[in-house]
Amino acid sequence: MIEPKTPRLSHLELWEKWKSDGDRDAKKQLISEYLPLVDYVTNRMAIGLPRNVSRDDLASNGVMGLIDAIDKFDYRRGLQFETYASWRIRGAMIDGLRQGDWVPRSVREKAKRIEEAYQVLEQQYLRNVSDAEMSAYLEVSETEFRQMLQDIAVTTVCSLEDPIREEESETRKALLIDERAKNPDHKVQEFYIKESLVKGIERLTEKERIVVSLFYYEELSLSEIAEVMSLSPSRISQLHSKAILRLRGVLEHERSQLMQQ
Incomplete structure (x- = not known):
């Protein structure tokens, strides 16, 4: 017998489960849902950077920024997460670049x-x-x-x-x-x-x-x-x-x- 699929939760439901209940699976789903933001910011940041700057490194730092944003975001304030997360992702990438002393x-x-x-x-x-x-x-x-x-x-x-x-x-x-x-x-x-x-x-x-x-x-x-x-x-x-x-x-x-x- 084929088991019915679990209904897809809305973003609000995921935020509630993560922030109110500490549901780790809900957090993982939020990360998965918003991963395209990391790709978007990576593509924008990569424009004009030296060739020795790896896109993979940018993306890796960006994922850390996304996770940090999910941890700190207060969904009850009614703000748009995408805007907030984009700044956090970009900030994490910039921090990574600075630590790598990429500019002579x-x-x-x-x-x-x-x-x-x-x-x-x-x-x-x-x-x-x-x-x-x-x-x-x-x-x-x-x-x-x-x-x-x-x-x-x-x-x-x-x-x-x-x-x-x-x-x-x-x-x-x-x-x-x-x-x-x-x-x-x-x-x-x-x-x-x-x-x-x-x-x-x-x-x-x-x-x-x-x-x-x-x-x-x-x-x-x-x-x-x-x-x-x-x-x-x-x-x-x-x-x-x-x-x-x-x-x-x-x-x-x-x-x-x-x-x-």
């Missing part, structure tokens, strides 16, 4: 130099500076400057999408607050930081704004953006790096201003 010190130093150059020049001119002006400030040719942008493309992966708090999906692109600051006017600070970020985005070139929008809001990969904009993937990577370094500079300047108040 020389590349990090280049990124810092360019970020500081954008910050200085754009505060000085109060406008979007050209590659020629950047090259002159850095004392390199424009060709060398573009190569520097290409070299540091991998460092911008860990950028504006990093969560600020573990329990939330809010990121640096939303606000930048020093949690240790004992300032009762943090809401006012938050407002001005958001305003500063808006101004920073406005200073980006049209192409840079499009890349930021397509990558962070439409969630296209850099290769997909290259097809949409009819540009090479390397050019899209350069535009992304320039945009992120500019925005980092804006946020860092605003934070330093607030810390002095």
Whole structure:
């Protein structure tokens, strides 16, 4: 006699069995249900990373992030697990990359130099500076400057999408607050930081704004953006790096201003 199949439980039922009853089988089913999130984040993270970075390593770290998300998520708050888990998965991958010291010190130093150059020049001119002006400030040719942008493309992966708090999906692109600051006017600070970020985005070139929008809001990969904009993937990577370094500079300047108040 063939036994009837056990009815498939809904996600809510699985969450209830895991969180309320500590049912390990329910947890395993949740992991299985949400594993495609790991593949999705892995594919996005892998774009632009060096060839020596293994997709398998990314995915392995991502699975640990998924398990951590399932352990910490409170389904009763009515939040979307997919959004929360994506940040946790991505954070676990980034932690793995950092522990592996995958970016040479020389590349990090280049990124810092360019970020500081954008910050200085754009505060000085109060406008979007050209590659020629950047090259002159850095004392390199424009060709060398573009190569520097290409070299540091991998460092911008860990950028504006990093969560600020573990329990939330809010990121640096939303606000930048020093949690240790004992300032009762943090809401006012938050407002001005958001305003500063808006101004920073406005200073980006049209192409840079499009890349930021397509990558962070439409969630296209850099290769997909290259097809949409009819540009090479390397050019899209350069535009992304320039945009992120500019925005980092804006946020860092605003934070330093607030810390002095």
